[in-house]
Amino acid sequence: MTAWMERPSMAEALKERRRRLAALVERPAVLWSGQSIGRNYPANTYPFRANSHFLYFAGVPLEGAAIRLDSGKLELFLDEPGPAHALWHGEVPGREAVATFVGADAAYPLAELGARATGAATLPATDTTTRAGQTQLLERTLPASHELDRADRALAEAVIVLRLSHDEAALGELRRAAAVSVVAHQAGMRVTPKAKYESEVRAAMEGVIIANRMATAYGSIVTVHGEVLHNEQYHHTLTPGDLLLADVGAESELGWASDITRTWPVSGRYSPTQRAIYDIVLAAHDACIASMKPGVEYRDLHLLACAVMAAGLVDLGILRGKPEDLVERDVHALFFPHGIGHLLGLDVHDMEDLGDLAGYAPGRERSERFGLGYLRLNRPLAAGMLVTIEPGFYQVPVLFGDPLNREKYADAVNWERLGQFADVRGIRIEDDVLVTETGTEVLTAALPTRAEAIESLVLAGA
């Protein structure tokens, strides 16, 4: 039996999603799930991940399937597995069983799709082979996902309206993924005192995810070099003075993501300098979450975090000047060169396949500013929206070593004082925050953020 067939059926929620879509677009839509991709040769594949738009409306990760959505109805296109399939891969539910489980109104073999796809809008599939089939079947070329036009663009915009606001079925999955990520981080902290390499901590964290039958939502970052923002390396040794930054999140069987970062001391105790910076980052994190509610601009949260961190760095004597002026001049971006966070849902950067269409409200575009250009989300908050809040402080050699930066910010940065904080290479604190009617619900709140609580979790493994 396929694992997801043992989950409660999401058929009612899927029906409501289709109804909401039908209220926004008239044209039928066809979405493809995609297929497995060969890793080193065709039969040795990466773990299959269904296309997120397909998952949103079909609910379950069917491979090589398509759905047609029209006026609130769902048609499923799926071939029956052959007899050799049962020998090698076991019995899997047939077309009718799947159709019942997802609440489809009709189900057909894939060969029927051609006749029923005429004139349908679509969103590009993830893998190139499926995309080629999609182009052929619809008899038209498809631009890249972030450059859609006409009916496809209208479909994308409608899907964004839906996916921006999570329903209870989605929230159930998102909470499950968050809960597993919390346990993974706790396990990572606990093994740290006895671990020799970053890889051992990573193994403990991903082990929790695997044991809970989930996948990692993105390539884990588990490193003592937190100053490398997307550090894919995990072979470094751990030494007692290091901070370990872990950005690891689980994805549920049905594809819903979580995304947590914590930064803890290898020794179990932050040094005074590490603790001082940690508390500044935490203050920014807390200030953002405290001010979140419907209507608040996400960009303002970003600027709030920048201002809180700038103020903290002024207090420490690392920066000089008024915090608001420092932020205006992008001085904060020397230490905090990324955005305060992003949308979270079926994708860890939700709907990033559509470029900035989901992240940026209509009419808004990325800023050219050093301190704002990396902001992935620029919309007013609304109830049902799930975002990450992830301020960070990094000492990045390519930014600090740049003579242009050093000259431009000569008056604003006390480089000598900063040199006393050399044991702080990178700190990030990231939680998954749901906007509610009245404020927020932090889905990852079970994992502490306060320095003393983190220290206790690490020391418990010593």
Added chain:
Amino acid sequence: MTAWMERPSMAEALKERRRRLAALVERPAVLWSGQSIGRNYPANTYPFRANSHFLYFAGVPLEGAAIRLDSGKLELFLDEPGPAHALWHGEVPGREAVATFVGADAAYPLAELGARATGAATLPATDTTTRAGQTQLLERTLPASHELDRADRALAEAVIVLRLSHDEAALGELRRAAAVSVVAHQAGMRVTPKAKYESEVRAAMEGVIIANRMATAYGSIVTVHGEVLHNEQYHHTLTPGDLLLADVGAESELGWASDITRTWPVSGRYSPTQRAIYDIVLAAHDACIASMKPGVEYRDLHLLACAVMAAGLVDLGILRGKPEDLVERDVHALFFPHGIGHLLGLDVHDMEDLGDLAGYAPGRERSERFGLGYLRLNRPLAAGMLVTIEPGFYQVPVLFGDPLNREKYADAVNWERLGQFADVRGIRIEDDVLVTETGTEVLTAALPTRAEAIESLVLAGA
């Protein structure tokens, strides 16, 4: 620093591989490493795996690189990482550092490749985007990897000659991967008595692989339903009477694979029926390895395993007749429907991207026989060849339940007696065996195969 730069340089071994290639083909060859593939959106990629033919000659998993091999010389084509790369992914070695590490004779930006690739033979890249670029650059269409012709086919045949016989540099990597897989299996056995789900055992095993900074060479199989040959499910609960079949192997950082299967009792003790069948499978395994040496036909090892198992099943009263007659009639394939093993190297089914070109000696083709058609390797053994030996016994519902099989084998199978072995759903025992001048070296020998030794490892975790 990139992890593989801390490994000893393989430059001398790579030079020797190029020399051997130059002795077999005259035409220059260009090979591409490939690029990362998006999982759910382009920036959220699967872990990058370089193309195996590229890895064989370049040694290291460079992304977005190409090499040109001509008369024993190596030219490397690789772009320097941009400044944004350092911010997000850290400092990586530049073109010259990589060229020195791999012993390249010259190194150029990728843009130079077009001018230098004219007339070169090639092997198709793994990912479709790279393949499209390859086609464009060489100005010719490329057939699928298993349908190559002319110069490309000649290149493939030469590469097969080389890759069929592992040099010391390759064996060093293969032994490292095997050693980690051994520890992973020991960890899996140890956690079993306290585990509730298959997934927990899988987590322990893959955790060892991650902690050792390796990847899984293929999708792990960790299941109480061993009768499903490639069971990708791991959500079942473990109950004391179950056998757990684990087929899990690590791949080294440089891409070299291992592949081990063990089948252990969840309770720590095989039941008498499980033990009886286990010992038959083990007898087949041991008989194959004992008879391996250069010149022996791999197909004969397969038939030997079939005969040993048939004899054992006759002794148990499950089969009736002479073992050789039973094998002749493919009765063994009811229980053992796959081949005795396959080539192992950079790919877990080594060079399977080339179809049967590597697995089958020139002039040989797959058999139509039920009992031989799944054999992936049909060559005489030669020193330096690494193969798996993996006999198994399975009670597969689609084979047993097939009325045609039941009628055809009515005289040969005592179905009532077989019914007494219902607690044996699937058993496989798999090791990685190197053919040497005088016999064999079992790279995975550190992991016991005898039933008592397996029981001890499991009970150690109780």
